[in-house]
Amino acid sequence: MSVTAPRGFRAAGVTAGLKPSGRPDVALVVNDGPTDVVAAVVTSNRCRAAPVLWSEVVARGGRGRAVVLNSGGANCYTGPEGFATTHATAERVGELLGCGAGEVVVCSTGLIGEQLDRPRLLAGVDAAAAALTADGGHDAAVAVMTTDTRPKEAVQVRAGGTDGWSCGGMAKGAGMLAPALATMLVVLTTDAVVGAADADAALRAATAATFDRLDSDGCQSTNDTVVLLASGASGVGVGADELAGALTPLCADLAAQLLGDAEGSEHDIAITVERAASEADALEVARSVARSNLFKAAVFGRDPNWGRVMAAVGTTTAAFDPAVLDVSFNGVQVCRDGGVGEPRDLVDLSARAVEVVVDLKEGRARATVRTNDLTHAYVHENSAYST
Amino acid sequence: MSVTAPRGFRAAGVTAGLKPSGRPDVALVVNDGPTDVVAAVVTSNRCRAAPVLWSEVVARGGRGRAVVLNSGGANCYTGPEGFATTHATAERVGELLGCGAGEVVVCSTGLIGEQLDRPRLLAGVDAAAAALTADGGHDAAVAVMTTDTRPKEAVQVRAGGTDGWSCGGMAKGAGMLAPALATMLVVLTTDAVVGAADADAALRAATAATFDRLDSDGCQSTNDTVVLLASGASGVGVGADELAGALTPLCADLAAQLLGDAEGSEHDIAITVERAASEADALEVARSVARSNLFKAAVFGRDPNWGRVMAAVGTTTAAFDPAVLDVSFNGVQVCRDGGVGEPRDLVDLSARAVEVVVDLKEGRARATVRTNDLTHAYVHENSAYST
Numbered sequence: 132m133s134v135t136a137p138r139g140f141r142a143a144g145v146t147a148g149l150k151p152s153g154r155p156d157v158a159l160v161v162n163d164g165p166t167d168v169v170a171a172v173v174t175s176n177r178c179r180a181a182p183v184l185w186s187e188v189v190a191r192g193g194r195g196r197a198v199v200l201n202s203g204g205a206n207c208y209t210g211p212e213g214f215a216t217t218h219a220t221a222e223r224v225g226e227l228l229g230c231g232a233g234e235v236v237v238c239s240t241g242l243i244g245e246q247l248d249r250p251r252l253l254a255g256v257d258a259a260a261a262a263l264t265a266d267g268g269h270d271a272a273v274a275v276m277t278t279d280t281r282p283k284e285a286v287q288v289r290a291g292g293t294d295g296w297s298c299g300g301m302a303k304g305a306g307m308l309a310p311a312l313a314t315m316l317v318v319l320t321t322d323a324v325v326g327a328a329d330a331d332a333a334l335r336a337a338t339a340a341t342f343d344r345l346d347s348d349g350c351q352s353t354n355d356t357v358v359l360l361a362s363g364a365s366g367v368g369v370g371a372d373e374l375a376g377a378l379t380p381l382c383a384d385l386a387a388q389l390l391g392d393a394e395g396s397e398h399d400i401a402i403t404v405e406r407a408a409s410e411a412d413a414l415e416v417a418r419s420v421a422r423s424n425l426f427k428a429a430v431f432g433r434d435p436n437w438g439r440v441m442a443a444v445g446t447t448t449a450a451f452d453p454a455v456l457d458v459s460f461n462g463v464q465v466c467r468d469g470g471v472g473e474p475r476d477l478v479d480l481s482a483r484a485v486e487v488v489v490d491l492k493e494g495r496a497r498a499t500v501r502t503n504d505l506t507h508a509y510v511h512e513n514s515a516y517s518t
Numbered sequence: 519m520s521v522t523a524p525r526g527f528r529a530a531g532v533t534a535g536l537k538p539s540g541r542p543d544v545a546l547v548v549n550d551g552p553t554d555v556v557a558a559v560v561t562s563n564r565c566r567a568a569p570v571l572w573s574e575v576v577a578r579g580g581r582g583r584a585v586v587l588n589s590g591g592a593n594c595y596t597g598p599e600g601f602a603t604t605h606a607t608a609e610r611v612g613e614l615l616g617c618g619a620g621e622v623v624v625c626s627t628g629l630i631g632e633q634l635d636r637p638r639l640l641a642g643v644d645a646a647a648a649a650l651t652a653d654g655g656h657d658a659a660v661a662v663m664t665t666d667t668r669p670k671e672a673v674q675v676r677a678g679g680t681d682g683w684s685c686g687g688m689a690k691g692a693g694m695l696a697p698a699l700a701t702m703l704v705v706l707t708t709d710a711v712v713g714a715a716d717a718d719a720a721l722r723a724a725t726a727a728t729f730d731r732l733d734s735d736g737c738q739s740t741n742d743t744v745v746l747l748a749s750g751a752s753g754v755g756v757g758a759d760e761l762a763g764a765l766t767p768l769c770a771d772l773a774a775q776l777l778g779d780a781e782g783s784e785h786d787i788a789i790t791v792e793r794a795a796s797e798a799d800a801l802e803v804a805r806s807v808a809r810s811n812l813f814k815a816a817v818f819g820r821d822p823n824w825g826r827v828m829a830a831v832g833t834t835t836a837a838f839d840p841a842v843l844d845v846s847f848n849g850v851q852v853c854r855d856g857g858v859g860e861p862r863d864l865v866d867l868s869a870r871a872v873e874v875v876v877d878l879k880e881g882r883a884r885a886t887v888r889t890n891d892l893t894h895a896y897v898h899e900n901s902a903y904s905t
Contacts (some may be wrong), residue, residue, distance in 0.1 A: 175833075176829060176832040176833060177831075177833070177834075177838075177840060178828045178829060178831060178832030178840040178843075178856075179840070205825075207825065208824075208825055208828055208853065208856055208857050208858070209857060209858070210841075210855070210856065210857035210858075213857075242825075243825030243826075243828075243829075244825045244853070244857075244858050245858070246858075350810055350811060350812045350826070350829065350830070351829060351832070351833045352829065353825070353828070353829050353832065424737060424811065424892075424896075424900070425737045425900050428896070428897050428900035428901045429900065431897065431901045432900075432901025434901065437595075438592075438594065438595060438629075438630030438631045438740070439737070441565045441595055441630075441740070442563060442565055442630075442737065442738060442739065442740050443737070444564075444565060445563040445564040445566070445738070446562075446563060446564070446738045447564075451564075453564060453565040453566070454597075456565075466595065466631070468597070469565075469595055469597065470595050470597035470600075470631070471595070471597075471631050471632070505811075505900075505901075506897060507894050507897050507898070509811075509815070510815050510818065510892055510893060510894050510896075510897055511894070513811070513816065513819075513892075514815045514816060514818045514819025514821065514892075
């Protein structure tokens, strides 16, 4: 169900022939209203793909009827011709739905630096529009997969009004919003009645606490987009906080699915920084650890290498005293007061989930950043596959 | 010859039994004067090893008689006991040479978070002092190796005075000064007559242009130290600029040797950013590319993936317009004006040396950062070997 779980949405996923594999590659998600609220968060990379440039402007208007997505090509660094392809895609969706191109969000994922086959893509849009159904969410989720091994879908249901309201979502990617080049595309839907400003605030709050704190490989994508459509079909009015309260666990669920399917990974690592002087300090330290190749390679080797954690902490500007830092792996405090703590042998890193806690002993703030280990398979996938 | 090439120096390398392999592990480099000038640059990591804390203070005084180095243990995150080991090592060298402990620089490399065997280390110091010779530079270079596959040595000779003057150096490490956890230790010697302030300025200038622009894996070591001893034995007086003029090519030579021996690497990559608005911009962009795991994995796969270069450029704050960027690999301009340029197939990445040029078209500044590719062997070495 995913994006079609809330009322007022139809979706489809079809095969347009953009992927050499012949797998589904065009998805369409349509908001049938009665409201047409849209909000989006896109990559902060300054070198962006054509669909990102387009969709940012659409979202700024606050009104959107549909999201059209393709895999099989990122349409990135493709110049004016690439932008014209994005524009033509939105125009075609607008014609088919009876709305303006400016109400259509466009997302693309796949290889960078190659033109999409525009005729095939447009024929795929026609086919997707013809295939739209109220339970097409799963097909849409399948059609946006690239190196994903499985589609990612989630739903959150809330009480309220006659039948309550809900949010649904689908995601693709082995990467993440802020960082990672393996494009992350996320479409969220809700049947709540919400204003455009509140929808935007709720989406930003939810992504900041979830997708923004995933850091698979420290690389920032050119195409990452998270878009929210609100249909208002439940008749239940919500504010920004209430909507964020449903979107945040929804995004956390999708984020966990992304992390669990990250390219070549063997471990999901949660790095929590405790007792920081500020949340910004906690985040900076957690991100620094999450980006240490040496730390990530050690986890792959099942080595609770706290020295590499300390070294990563030491590169930050956060407030801390090296002589009192504690570091634990899966509950074993292997580093105590900046020196040797409990024996490394007590740490078991054979399971996929790894919890690393860094105690800065400076204040009361905390933050968690999630990442993966650095594996042979990561190197293999990313040396053999052009993105 | 290396550190014993300039007049006024003796050195030795011996086996103290700190390494399980039974290979040489203690080195001593002694300045016999007539001058005893010392300067040092150490890691900017805030979590530093005991010998770094000690040696920084020694170098601040500007007077140094010797450098004692050990492999087989980094003496890092070892608390007060570890610092006492460093102090005892300097004391022993001072007794043997008839100088104060405060004139002895100490460097350590090897595993983090383990105490050194102090009796063995001190016995090794005794043996090294007894073995000092005027041609012991090579033995010293061998004794500081860890994962290095070969010792690194270099010499620069300059005209002047009766027989001119010279600089010598030795290095160990698969990493680098600013970044990389695989400790880089470098000892440089000169028989020029130079003041302490000039020696310090020359050393900083030379390292900023060489070791600071190596970035093997983006990780910053806890032990990195570059130390310069000046004996004055040539009788030739030099200023900071003249000394930097000899030290810079010497350091560049050693840096190239470090890069060529980096853990598990198959390519040496030079990333040059041209026509930047400022040198700081050029450096920021080059470093960002050098730290992109996706770019580095692509080079390992012999894929001239300019999209990943663009994406790394896009994460910086440098002045540039994405629509006019050019990127070339080994002279082939695969990206022109932010889009597809010459065919990728024209690029041959089979040789070890890879040149990537990013043209920002903003100004006249340029900078080069050197790095390695991300390989299966890198992951293997760093998952199997605890640092």
